[in-house]
Amino acid sequence: MHHRLAKIIFNLWPPFLGAGVKVRRIRPDWQEVDVELRLGLGNRNYVGVHFGGSLYAMTDPFFMLMTMKNLGRDYIVWDKAGSIDYLKPGRGVVSARFRLDAVQLQAFRDATANGDKHLPALSVSIIDADGDEVARVNKTLYIRRKKPAADAPAAR
DSSP states (O other), X not given: OOHHHHHHHHHHSHHHHXXXXXXXXXXXXXXXXXXXXXXXXXXXOTTSSBOHHHHHHTTTTHHHHHHHHHHOTTEEEEEEEEEEEEOSXXXXXXXXXXXXXXHHHHHHHHHHTTSOEEOOEEEEEEEETTSOEEEEEEEEEEEEEOOOOTTSOOOO
16 A cells, blocks of 8 residues: 555544544654644543554554565565553644664564574554653564465476
8 A cells, every 4th residue: 555545544534533643754764753632622531632542553464464564475464462551641633653774673583584583572652742751552463484385386
């Protein structure tokens, strides 16, 4: 899927639309994604700050999708685990910038070259308009190179 079309789809996707999550940018190579969340009636908690579920939701799919787009169809990529550490109340606009670099992607390829699974731990900070960290989300991915199809011709 083209990065521009993906951005439109994400911004219309009901869980993001309802929570107020906005994808601001997807780099064409899918190695960077910028997401923000504005505080509103639909995503504030009882004490008037960002609802924790909305903070987590704004980060949920991106490392998995970015890895899938960069490794290609020869790999299985899933979210295996996730957690969030709330560091301070989130007010106003908060944002997260997801990054994968060529070194990380090569490490994923190397770790799975012989068919083994790889469980990399990745993290992203959710920051407020002042640049203060509001929360840190930790994700563990499951990555494995797909087995060649049994009926595929052998390499010569």
